[in-house]
Amino acid sequence: MSASARTALLGLVLACALASPSGSQAGEPPLFALTAADTFLASPLHHLPSEDAIDSLGTRLKLVQLDAAQRARLSDFVHEEESRCGGYFSFSSRAEALDFLARDLSLQAILAPPTLAYTLDNQATVAPWLAQVSEPVIRATIAHLSSYQNRYYQSTHGLNAALWIRDTWLALGNGRSDVHVELFNCSNCSTQPSVILTIDGAELPEEIVVLGGHLDSIRSGAYGNPEQFAPGADDDASGIATLTEVIRIALAQGWKPRRTVKFMGYAAEEVGLRGSAAIAASHSSAGAQVVGVLQLDMTNYRSGVPHHVQFLTDFVNGPLRGFSYQLFDSYLAPLGLVRKDLACGYACSDHASWTSHGFPAVMASEAGDTDDDFFPYLHSANDTLAYVGGTADSSIPFAQFALAFLGELAKTSAPPNDVFINGFESDP
Numbered sequence: 198m199s200a201s202a203r204t205a206l207l208g209l210v211l212a213c214a215l216a217s218p219s220g221s222q223a224g225e226p227p228l229f230a231l232t233a234a235d236t237f238l239a240s241p242l243h244h245l246p247s248e249d250a251i252d253s254l255g256t257r258l259k260l261v262q263l264d265a266a267q268r269a270r271l272s273d274f275v276h277e278e279e280s281r282c283g284g285y286f287s288f289s290s291r292a293e294a295l296d297f298l299a300r301d302l303s304l305q306a307i308l309a310p311p312t313l314a315y316t317l318d319n320q321a322t323v324a325p326w327l328a329q330v331s332e333p334v335i336r337a338t339i340a341h342l343s344s345y346q347n348r349y350y351q352s353t354h355g356l357n358a359a360l361w362i363r364d365t366w367l368a369l370g371n372g373r374s375d376v377h378v379e380l381f382n383c384s385n386c387s388t389q390p391s392v393i394l395t396i397d398g399a400e401l402p403e404e405i406v407v408l409g410g411h412l413d414s415i416r417s418g419a420y421g422n423p424e425q426f427a428p429g430a431d432d433d434a435s436g437i438a439t440l441t442e443v444i445r446i447a448l449a450q451g452w453k454p455r456r457t458v459k460f461m462g463y464a465a466e467e468v469g470l471r472g473s474a475a476i477a478a479s480h481s482s483a484g485a486q487v488v489g490v491l492q493l494d495m496t497n498y499r500s501g502v503p504h505h506v507q508f509l510t511d512f513v514n515g516p517l518r519g520f521s522y523q524l525f526d527s528y529l530a531p532l533g534l535v536r537k538d539l540a541c542g543y544a545c546s547d548h549a550s551w552t553s554h555g556f557p558a559v560m561a562s563e564a565g566d567t568d569d570d571f572f573p574y575l576h577s578a579n580d581t582l583a584y585v586g587g588t589a590d591s592s593i594p595f596a597q598f599a600l601a602f603l604g605e606l607a608k609t610s611a612p613p614n615d616v617f618i619n620g621f622e623s624d625p
């Protein structure tokens with residue numbers, strides 16, 4: 198089997214940060230990567246000078262300076278030998294990385310008891326939502342996002358895709374004064390902004406619920422080429438399309454949350470979780486009360502197995518993961534859907550940015566038959582809708598789960614005393 202075929206077959210797991218490039222490219226300055234020590238020492242880069250580091254969980258880490266080609270080799274190793282995605286945080290300087298470590302709150306984030314009572318009492322809102330999830334709508338969004346040459350963070354295509362998401366979400370807001378859409382730029386995200394849609398909380402505006410996924414894409418072996426072909430239909434147009442469908446359904450009938458809700462399309466996840474790290478840091482600096490974060494990274498692949506949704510077990514908040522199981526078992530299991538667990542390792546996707554800043558986060562991702570069964574075309578030219586069967590069927594359970602997460606964490610603001618039914622005012 199050729200190396201390229203082997204790469205394609207092994208693929209990665211969920212999340213997927215980083216490229217699998219093989220060459221050195223212009224335009225990418227050296228970076229400082231923080232990665233698991235086990236990963237680094239087993240990789241072909243183990244001979245490079247490195248510093249020992251440790252996070253608040255006791256995870257043994259390595260801090261190493263890499264040029265673009267070296268980062269590519271690290272990425273290849275994580276993908277091909279560890280069969281997973283992501284694997285590191287990226288920093289512009291050593292000082293920045295050390296500051297990140299010094300402030301690491303992963304232990305708190307994983308163990309923290311909930312700051313609000315997790316309750317399942319909003320069936321009146323959630324149940325009707327679940328039936329509204331539309332496969333054609335999700336599919337159309339995936340089709341559009343995967344029609345760009347790429348959504349690479351340093352390309353005009355990656356910028357244009359982000360602006361399209363901004364415009365699409367803005368349209369779904371339909372001019373509501375309590376719905377805002379903004380672009381969030383970060384210092385090492387090049388020209389690609391993250392996109393944030395906020396629905397102001399009507400009763401508890403200081404408490405924030407976050408639902409996110411990454412909007413960028415990347416092609417193995419083409420790192421740095423702004424014209425690389427990287428459709429990224431599954432990774433992670435599917436996550437953005439799922440979030441977009443959740444926004445559509447939640448706003449279609451004027452729903453107002455008690456808590457503030459923020460939907461996020463993160464920039465530059467594939468090169469070290471950059472957009473989400475900047476946003477999480479911003480929320481931390483502002484003292485924001487983020488009560489729960491859901492990350493959706495890759496939702497549209499299934500290999501015909503009985504599992505529909507996979508929950509990550511590591512670097513996530515325990516109580517929020519437990520509540521996610523309750524949500525799934527209450528809302529999705531009765532629909533015949535099945536969940537499984539997976540540990541994905543250090544810095545696996547954008548949830549890790551929130552975890553490192555002390556916020557409670559969970560992540561859901563598509564499930565394979567076994568822990569080694571992954572979407573085989575990750576970071577390749579074949580990450581298209583056609584290679585996931587031409588449908589968005591597999592994303593439906595993720596939209597439904599995200600709607601349950603949204604409705605039960607953000608809750609529904611009490612309706613006014615008077616409601617209108619068929620045009621006639623009546624008492625509720």
Ligand SMILES: [Zn+2]
Nearest residue numbers: 212213432433
């Ligand atoms: Zn991804």
